[in-house]
Amino acid sequence: MPPRTFIDAIRETLADEMRRDPTVIVLGEDVGKKGGVFRATDGLWAEFGDDRVIDTPLTESMIVGTSIGAALNGLRPVCEIQFADFIFPAFNQIVSEAARMRYRSNNGYGVPMTIRAPYGGGVHGALYHSQSVEAFFTHVPGLKVVVPSTPHDARGLLRSSIRDPDPVLFFEHKKMYRSVRGDVPDTDYTVPLGKAAITHPGTQVTVVAYGLMAHYALEAADRVAEDGISAEVVDLRTLRPLDTETLLDSVRKTGKCLIVYEDNRFGGYGAEVAAIVAEEAFDYLDGPVTRIAGPEVPGVPYNHVLEEWFMVNPEKIAEGIRTLAAY
């Protein structure tokens, strides 16, 4: 296969899984005739019809809540939340219901459901079309949270998510949809949930990232290489469950850890990574566990000057690596 864009990988995987398993359905706002506002579901309605590709009303709690019910009665719904920013009306259904169904029923019921949502900034989406919302869900036992960064991983992880017996939140950075390309094997491979990847081996500083930031971290690693600094990039891929082994092995080797995330810093996902590293790799640390993250404002502002100000970028990461390396 020629290289695929990130969104190609997602669309093709959805189609594949629907062909493979007749219980997989897709539902969400504008996912049918229009093929999704980003066109991640383009062509599915034409191929699979009204029953399996459902244009829902504009009601997120309903989208998730009925997906839970459909999952309980023999289907594997893959629902789309049009923007991650609009997942909050469904928060109660996700956190109180989907996440707890198995535990509260003592394994009587499970919810095999995938919730896809485009997230992230840098696309002039402003406060409500740019958010990183992963931290709200990575905290919740019963959920799994996946954030792929390459077309290869998007395909392999989406397969694993759809086939998983429990609810998975699958966040796709919208800036990557068409800007990121890569090879995608034409096989039925999966990427297991809960496994991180070392995407750039190095020795001096571990840089932990995911999603778009995993790309920026690679760019930053290249930049600091010119300064003679060897950075190792860990692309987490799955945020819950976290692959602590790969993470800690890397930090124990490098002795330094920089965590990168796009969301505002305080209480973001990287806080947990930092806490784990600080506790479990303490004896190996040659410098403080540091973080590069978004500023403490309630969203990415719209004006391009403000948006640039907000966004983490390769240079900010490179600076963080340099500072830490010099520690």
Next chain:
Amino acid sequence: MPPRTFIDAIRETLADEMRRDPTVIVLGEDVGKKGGVFRATDGLWAEFGDDRVIDTPLTESMIVGTSIGAALNGLRPVCEIQFADFIFPAFNQIVSEAARMRYRSNNGYGVPMTIRAPYGGGVHGALYHSQSVEAFFTHVPGLKVVVPSTPHDARGLLRSSIRDPDPVLFFEHKKMYRSVRGDVPDTDYTVPLGKAAITHPGTQVTVVAYGLMAHYALEAADRVAEDGISAEVVDLRTLRPLDTETLLDSVRKTGKCLIVYEDNRFGGYGAEVAAIVAEEAFDYLDGPVTRIAGPEVPGVPYNHVLEEWFMVNPEKIAEGIRTLAAY
């Protein structure tokens, strides 16, 4: 005044603030005639009447959303969410709306609103009447999050919250309502938002806690004192904004930090505290930043044996202190 229970302090402060400021109203489920399921609003309806003490329908998004609107048009609503567990239907209104109104309108509009909610386990409340939900809100710029642990602080902090120009989440540990007593000055004092308190000075280990855990931390400090270990307890009181100064001063002094929270560990509030300490007090640390927190299950199970298993208690904290002190 004789010593007051925790809930007395809250009820009396609500009444005081309503007497002082005619724009303060109270609304929520069963807050009127019944005086709240915990009776935190008992007597208010009799004193202030239907207009200022409103028994709402069973709809949390409406409770918060209309409070936002009322705040925009000249009132200071104090709304009650019957159990913190039931705040999720209002998540969108809190996170997308209340938290962002000022920022998105460039200071055009502010939302002076307080959301009170009983939280926490240990009262046979099971999965849905025991939750600690602070981590979902402490992450959000635009919100303030308060968790008092004494009647004195409850009164002083509730006053500050109601008088604050921005939305405040005020979480009250329901196990403390009638079990915790203390002196409450009969004055118009306030406790400022954003200031922690050292409730037990010590030299060897800093124990960071809030709410019920702040009491358990004190008990644990007493226990380890018998072993000759000097623990300093920091009661955070306000979780957002965090008083990093008091926190870091303490850790820089003791060189060791144990963070305690009742919520499940992964991505809980203590992760951020750990991350800050790990970064900003790194040079002072004589041991790993450690955490004692709830297990990774989606809620506190009901059966008393399971509930005991779940709950953090003074002995678990004391063990944590001992281990860290011995590091």
Next chain:
Amino acid sequence: MDSRSTSSRTLPGRESRLAADVGLSDADLIEMYRLVVLARAIDERMWVLNRAGLIPFVISGQGHEGAQVGTAWALEKGKDWIAPFYRSIATCLTFGMSARDIMTAQYATANDPSSGGRQMPGHYGSHEHNILSVSSPVATQLLHAVGIALAAKIRKTGQVAMTSMGEGSSNQGDVHEGLNFAAIHKLPFIFVVENNGYAISVPAAMEVSVADVADRASGYGIPGVVVDGSDVLACYAAARDAVARARAGEGPTLIEAKVTRLTGHSSDDQQTKYRSAEELAAERGHDALPRFREQLRDAGVLTDEIEERLEAKIAALVEDATEYAEAQPDPDPAGATRYVYADVEEPG
């Protein structure tokens, strides 16, 4: 359209007029009555146990049993689905749960089929019987039932999904979103509102803007029916018609049963603080149990002999369930982290 073929075997000609009028057998009526009485007996025992300090919490279905048995009877056990709420003891019994199942939930025993002791009493559920696990946040289950109905339609299983909740809960946003979707897709879904006039202490006039929740149905283009919740057979008939519509692909129905709450909201509530003695006394007159009993006796379906037999059996069942539950071990904390996720190595 007979959805209870197993329990209406006797010939129609030999049935009472009462039974024949609603298309049931006398045996059906007696079994329905037994369920009402059994639910009440278990419920009353729960309060005794609570006052004796043996179980810390009770939430009761007293006053709702007639509507619950009547509506649930219209479904086909083992095929259709029910997403009940915390007062649904009679619903769950009708749909296949046993007295022991209900009582182990009160004691939160290791083998409590609803949750293995993890949830509060009142949060029933049974995978075996297609009874969805109850959670506490109200009204969420409506969407699950709608989703179950969606899957039934897509998979062409012929199943119907029914959910129930109180009138207070029916004001939650999820209800609006679910009814809209179910109506658009004409899903085989039935929404039962058990209107007891209160949401804890808040009277209906303060929590629902219309006198009848059923009035909301027309806003979704679906039928809304008000039934007297103390009239078991009227409840049954309404549900039977709704099931017929659902199976015929005609879409959802809203059934509002006017019931009464004979107890406080729960064992934590003192309802005399907000309800007058007169009101409480008057509400006793709206109890389905004595009314159904009189009706069956008048129709000659319930005889002294049958009644005595039922009474004895139910007393024994409740006794057995209590002793059984009390003897069961508490859950082992070693298993408390299980089933957060599917347990691939050791399937449950």
Next chain:
Amino acid sequence: MDSRSTSSRTLPGRESRLAADVGLSDADLIEMYRLVVLARAIDERMWVLNRAGLIPFVISGQGHEGAQVGTAWALEKGKDWIAPFYRSIATCLTFGMSARDIMTAQYATANDPSSGGRQMPGHYGSHEHNILSVSSPVATQLLHAVGIALAAKIRKTGQVAMTSMGEGSSNQGDVHEGLNFAAIHKLPFIFVVENNGYAISVPAAMEVSVADVADRASGYGIPGVVVDGSDVLACYAAARDAVARARAGEGPTLIEAKVTRLTGHSSDDQQTKYRSAEELAAERGHDALPRFREQLRDAGVLTDEIEERLEAKIAALVEDATEYAEAQPDPDPAGATRYVYADVEEPG
């Protein structure tokens, strides 16, 4: 009951029949017409700027302007409140915002009064004019308007709060919860649904289970009115009556205006993918602008002379607003952390 005392100064006797019939003056009608035309002219300019690559995003009110001006006209500026949505350009203009205000939002300038360049275009707001700041998650603003109305009632200010949104958004749970509460407390609240038949690509039949959203009103015990959104004066009359009810303490009203969406959902949408050329052509016939123009000309209210004057003025206004907005500086990132919380030291 005249809520527009400032703009209906001319004597009734000297007014056209058209104006008199709805209790307005000819000057009112001309001003209303001006607002419709101005909104359209600004909107069209936005698309030009977008296609020229000068502004990255447009969300349009074309096809909604008549309903917006008609309904907003019934409120009292500077006293009542409006919680609008992203298509509400004409609403905001009617309620006091200027062409410059709208255009600086497109350019996201530092002095954009809606958000200082922080929000996407379409997210208008003005504290000065009691226009609530628009957010993106749909329907949330309904509850804010209900809360504003609650405060108005408690504080006895005599204010009315109006909110508007699309028919797709009206299915959100917040709408149900808000209408229920507003109806219970008979709040001075008006809910305007601008039904353009689509939620992005999803046609009304797939997103609303009834033909008229107004049918949902009866489920809350409030009046629901359907008006032709291309009939500006019918929209005004409906809103005027709703305002009268609200001020008289009779509670909320739901007004559904049937409008049309003349453009794609936004500049990111290609509507030909899901709407036929015939449909799009037919929808042009449902535009309030030419209809209102004809109506005013037929009534003798709008003359060639007035029209020419208006046209010139509006062209100049749009030109001025564009040049002005284009010349304004971008926000300074140094201020980007301000107003997360109230800025006690340096009040804004």
